[in-house]
Amino acid sequence: GEEVAQTPKHLVRGEGQKAKLYCAPIKGHSYVFWYQQVLKNEFKFLISFQNxxxxxxxxxxxxxxxxxxxxxxxxxxxxxxxKLEDSAVYFCASSRPGTGGWSPLHFGNGTRLTVT
Amino acid sequence: EDQVTQSPEALRLQEGESSSLNCSYTVSGLRGLFWYRQDPGKGPEFLFTLYSAGEEKEKERLKATLTKKESFLHITAPKPEDSATYLCAAGAAGNKLTFGGGTRVLVKP
Structure with missing residues (x-):
């Protein structure tokens, strides 16, 4: 597809339960990234994949x-x-292979995880 | 440690009132400086990439510039639809972005 698709949009879990988030990158993009956004727009890098x-x-x-x-x-x-501190919006992003420079990351609309 | 700082945190503008947003960075081996726009409930939307000092990019009412230590996003004659949070991010070796805290821009008609 032409957009990064993240599911679900919202997820509520009790403390101690498991949460699983999904991301379909843009077709042809070989890099996938996960970021966690907490208060005041702070983006924290979690992990990246090449294929x-x-x-x-x-x-x-x-x-x-x-x-x-x-x-x-x-x-x-x-x-x-x-845990309660895992409550955040989790963004997935994908990018094409770079050709001498950085290819921009394209982000999905995120999954909002609320841990109660 | 790589660091990206944006100022101001928030900006209230009247429609048509031009202004600039600042992004200062301390990044080892900068590979690219990115500007994104983020609307509430959405993911960041890519605007510009700047690769070297002196480079400028323009898109509609937005113009981004880059020096060795800072980047500026100039908003010329803004409209209410330019209201959003603008994020600056630095890309370095390791294929990882370091984000600033963003500038929330509100343009009043």
Whole structure:
């Protein structure tokens, strides 16, 4: 597709429950990124993929967060045993392979996760 | 540590009142400086990429410029539909963006 598609739009989980978010990148884009947006527009990088391979996972809280991008499937971000501080909007973005410079990231409209 | 700072945090303008938004950055090995617009409940929408000092890009009433330490987004004769949060982000090695905190712009008719 021509847009990054994220599902669901909203997700409510009780503390300790699992949350799973999905992202379909733009067709032809080989990079996928996950960002967490909390208060005051703060964007925190979580993880990036080049095709199905993890490219950079330096932002991932290793204990409870995991992500995958498998061939012919939407990418996913999973949070085991959610905590109140996981409440945020999670954005997925994709980009084309760069040709000497950076290709811009194109963002989906996010999944708002509320942990109660 | 890479850092991007935007100012002001918020800007209220009358329709037609031009202004500038500032983005200062401290990034090792800058590969590109990006401007995005974000509307409430939506993801950031790509506006511009600037790659080197002295570069300028324009789109309708928006013009972005880049120096070695700062980028500016100039809004000329803004309209109410230009109301949004404008985000600046720096791309460095490792294929990762560092975002500033954004500037919320409100243009009143």
């Amino acid at each position: 199905e391979n993890v490219f950079d996972e330096t932002g991932m809280p290793k204990e409870r967060f995991s992500a995958k991008c498998l061939p012919n499937s939407p990418c996913s971000l999973e949070i085991q045993a959610t």
